[in-house]
Each structure stands twice: as C-alpha cells, then as structure tokens.
Amino acid sequence: MSCGSGRATVTSALRFLHVVAAIAALSWAVPAGATTDIALWHAMSGELGRQLEKLVSDFNASQSDYRIVPAYKGNYTETVTGAIFAFRSRSQPAIVQVNEVATATMTAAKGAIYPVFSLMRDQGEPFSLTDYLPAVSGYYTDAAGNLLSFPFNSSTPILYYNKTMFRDAGLDPEMPPKTWPALGIAAKRLRDHGAVCGFTTSWPSWIHVENFSAFHNLPVASRANGFAGLDAELTINNSVLVRHVAQLAEWQKTKVFDYGGRGQAAEPSFQNGECGIFIGSSATRADIRANSKFEIGYGIMPYWPDVKDAPQNSIIGGATLWVLRDRPRAEYKGVARFFAYLSQPGVQAAWHQNTGYLPITRAAFELTRSQGFYERNPGSAISFEEITLHPPTENSKGIRLGSFVLIRGAIEDELEQAFAGHKSAQAALDSAVERGNKLLRQFERASPDR
Numbered sequence: 245m246s247c248g249s250g251r252a253t254v255t256s257a258l259r260f261l262h263v264v265a266a267i268a269a270l271s272w273a274v275p276a277g278a279t280t281d282i283a284l285w286h287a288m289s290g291e292l293g294r295q296l297e298k299l300v301s302d303f304n305a306s307q308s309d310y311r312i313v314p315a316y317k318g319n320y321t322e323t324v325t326g327a328i329f330a331f332r333s334r335s336q337p338a339i340v341q342v343n344e345v346a347t348a349t350m351t352a353a354k355g356a357i358y359p360v361f362s363l364m365r366d367q368g369e370p371f372s373l374t375d376y377l378p379a380v381s382g383y384y385t386d387a388a389g390n391l392l393s394f395p396f397n398s399s400t401p402i403l404y405y406n407k408t409m410f411r412d413a414g415l416d417p418e419m420p421p422k423t424w425p426a427l428g429i430a431a432k433r434l435r436d437h438g439a440v441c442g443f444t445t446s447w448p449s450w451i452h453v454e455n456f457s458a459f460h461n462l463p464v465a466s467r468a469n470g471f472a473g474l475d476a477e478l479t480i481n482n483s484v485l486v487r488h489v490a491q492l493a494e495w496q497k498t499k500v501f502d503y504g505g506r507g508q509a510a511e512p513s514f515q516n517g518e519c520g521i522f523i524g525s526s527a528t529r530a531d532i533r534a535n536s537k538f539e540i541g542y543g544i545m546p547y548w549p550d551v552k553d554a555p556q557n558s559i560i561g562g563a564t565l566w567v568l569r570d571r572p573r574a575e576y577k578g579v580a581r582f583f584a585y586l587s588q589p590g591v592q593a594a595w596h597q598n599t600g601y602l603p604i605t606r607a608a609f610e611l612t613r614s615q616g617f618y619e620r621n622p623g624s625a626i627s628f629e630e631i632t633l634h635p636p637t638e639n640s641k642g643i644r645l646g647s648f649v650l651i652r653g654a655i656e657d658e659l660e661q662a663f664a665g666h667k668s669a670q671a672a673l674d675s676a677v678e679r680g681n682k683l684l685r686q687f688e689r690a691s692p693d694r
C-alpha cells in the first residue's frame with residue numbers, strides 16, 4: 245500500500261477545518277436508553293484491521309450505552325483527507341486515525357480538534373498521562389505538556405529476516421546483522437545463493453531518514469526537530485545520511501538492496517520469500533506471521549558503527565486517534581469511555597501482543613512481561629528495547645514539522661531519484677532540503693501562532 249495518493253490535498257483540505265469548525269456544535273437529543281453510535285475512521289487493513297475490529301467489538305460488548313462503528317477508509321493519507329473533506333458536509337466522524345507524520349498539521353487545526361486532555365477532563369473519565377511511555381506521549385503533547393491525540397497504535401521500525409533463507413545461504417540463522425556493513429555482507433550472500441533480492445524496506449523516509457537520523461543521534465531539522473519553533477529548517481543533507489543513501493543506491497544496482505516503493509508496498513516481497521531481510525514497522529509482525537511460510541527472525545535496526553552515539557534510540561511511528569469537533573454532545577462521553585477502556589493494561593497488552601504495536605503504557609509492558617509473552621515470543625520486545633535504548637535526545641525525541649506529509653513525499657521523490665541512479669545522493673538530499681524548507685516556510689506563514 246502506498247501513501248502517495250491524496251497527499252497534495254491534505255494541506256488545502258485542512259484549511260476547511262478552521263472555517264467549518266467555527267460553526268456551533270449541534271446537540272442532538274438522544275432518547276433515554278438508546279445506544280449512541282460513534283464513527284471511527286481508520287486505516288488498518290489485513291490482520292491489523294481484524295485486530296481493530298475485535299478490539300472495538302470487545303468494547304461494544306462491555307457496555308450498552310455506546311457502539312463504536314469502525315470504517316476502513318484507505319491508507320493513512322486517504323483516511324485523514326477523507327475526514328477533513330467530510331467536514332464540508334458535516335459528516336465527519338467523531339474519531340479519526342491519523343499517522344504521526346500529520347501531527348503538526350492536525351495540531352494547527354485548533355478549532356476542529358477536541359484535544360484528548362480536554363475531552364477526558366470534560367467527560368470526567370480517568371486518564372493519567374504519566375501512565376504512558378514518555379517516548380510515546382512526548383510525541384503528541386503540546387508545548388504545555390497536554391496530550392492532544394490518543395496514542396492508539398505506536399510502532400517503530402525493526403528488522404525481520406528469513407531464517408530458512410539464512411540457513412540455505414550458510415548464514416547463522418540466530419545472528420541477525422546488527423550493523424549496515426554486516427547487513428550488506430549478509431544480503432550479498434543471500435543474492436549469491438539465489439535470492440531475488442537481499443533486503444528491502446517499507447516507509448522509505450520514516451526508516452532511512454527519520455529513524456535513521458534518530459538512531460544515529462542526528463537532527464532531521466533545526467529547532468529541536470521542529471519542537472522548538474515553526475522556523476525549523478531541514479538538515480538531512482549531512483554527510484552521514486548522504487553516505488547511507490549513496491550506499492543504498494550502490495546496493496540497488498545488484499539488488500543487494502531492492503527498493504520496494506512507499507508506505508507498506510515492499511512488505512509482500514519479504515512475506516513471499518523474494519527478499520531475505522526486511523526492515524519495517526514493528527506492527528508488520530502481525531501480517532508477516534499470518535502470511536509467511538518460513539521461520540521468522542527479528543533484530544534491531546542496523547546502524548553505522550563508526551558514527552558516534554549510534555545506536556541512540558529509535559522514534560515512534562504509527563498513528564493516534566484524533567477527536568473531531570461538532571459531533572452531537574452524547575458521542576463525546578462515549579469517546580472518552582472508549583479511550584479509558586483502551587488505556588486498561590489488559591486491553592493495551594493484548595493489542596500490543598496481537599499486532600506488534602508498542603505497549604504504550606508501562607503497565608501494559610509489565611503485564612506482558614509477567615505473562616511470559618516476551619520469553620515465549622523471541623524478538624517481540626525488540627521494538628520496546630529500541631525506543632528505550634537510551635534517554636531520548638533533542639534529535640531522537642521525535643519530529644514536529646508542519647506539512648510533514650508533503651515533506652515526506654518530497655523526501656521520497658528524491659530518494660527514488662537516487663535509488664534509480666538519476667541523481668547523486670548529495671544532489672537528491674540537497675533537493676529534498678530545498679523542497680522541504682519551502683513547504684516549512686509556507687506552513688510557518690499560514691500558521692496563526694507564528
């Protein structure tokens with residue numbers, strides 16, 4: 245699945261939020277004893293979609309006042325774009341799942357969003373931000389430390405490998421490559437033994453630029469990756485990243501690395517045994533386990549060992565649940581109840597275990613450990629270990645850049661130019677910086693808070 249389509253519409257569509265949200269909220273009357281339906285628009289397909297349906301149906305069965313009605317609306321970009329345009333016809337859902345990359349843009353749409361900290365307070369539902377892992381909650385709080393969206397599904401990239409292909413190529417199936425040089429050697433060996441490709445990855449910018457930078461303690465942008473101000477500028481044309489992209493482009497020539505497209509498009513080539521190594525979201529675990537017919541190995545994201553501070557810590561991805569305004573008042577109580585339900589350690593732990601998304605509360609991690617899940621499922625704690633590897637620095641806390649959906653698109657355009665051999669890595673990243681900075685300045689000029 246590619247997140248390319250609809251990207252260009254996100255920013256213009258968000259302008260409608262400011263306008264439409266100014267219209268006063270309606271408060272439809274709900275007959276006593278009736279069940280209130282609450283729409284949840286999401287982007288979870290495949291095994292993740294099935295797990296989400298189960299979670300929702302468990303909540304619906306746990307009480308009779310509210311019924312969450314999930315609807316799959318396409319990939320992340322299509323889902324948020326659809327919700328924004330639904331404002332035009334006043335048919336927006338109460339809850340929409342938005343991936344991490346659109347956080348700054350959603351945050352800027354102030355009148356259209358109902359911040360989670362206000363919702364939980366207004367509705368009198370229990371909620372404690374300190375229960376959540378700082379690496380998760382820190383990504384979604386405002387400058388005052390208030391939580392804006394509910395951190396439903398947080399992931400981080402990990403390495404997967406095909407133990408059967410490793411054995412066949414004479415590689416140790418219990419030794420995942422830990423560094424980029426080691427991964428290059430293993431992937432070449434796989435190719436020499438007949439693999440269609442050595443390794444591939446999903447989410448090109450998230451993995452090779454955003455997480456790569458955090459893991460090497462390098463900034464993606466000035467101003468603390470954008471957290472400290474809207475005047476941030478991209479810094480991704482540094483020598484470490486240029487060398488990395490140049491190496492990927494070199495490996496691409498012999499399919500030691502094989503570029504597999506944007507979003508999750510590359511996943512099938514690992515699941516069907518074409519590529520022996522895959523770097524992708526920890527939440528790909530559910531689909532890989534469901535669809536692969538080989539023994540799966542897991543490892544941490546590779547790093548360049550000559551870079552000081554590497555490995556630092558990875559950053560989260562995935563998505564959060566945003567609450568949209570102008571729905572009937574009765575729905576918001578149900579949304580708050582649903583979020584309180586999702587925060588329960590048992591519910592959190594089951595979601596983490598069934599999907600590969602991170603245990604977003606300390607209690608869910610401890611419960612999962614005490615249940616022996618990590619011992620029974622080797623590799624399942626890697627995502628947690630990566631994001632907590634070291635205390636986050638300014639470079640590894642996360643990214644808060646306006647129009648980042650579009651910026652990520654520009655970065656991926658340029659990576660594709662480099663992988664196709666049309667541009668040098670330096671020229672591609674210089675161009676990504678130039679294009680990204682233009683988008684940042686446009687966002688800064690359009691922001692009411694600047």
Ligand SMILES: O=P(O)(O)OC[C@H](O)CO
Nearest residue numbers: 343345399525527561562
């Ligand atoms: O596939 P997910 O849900 O882990 O998301 C990965 C990226 O963070 C999306 O921006």
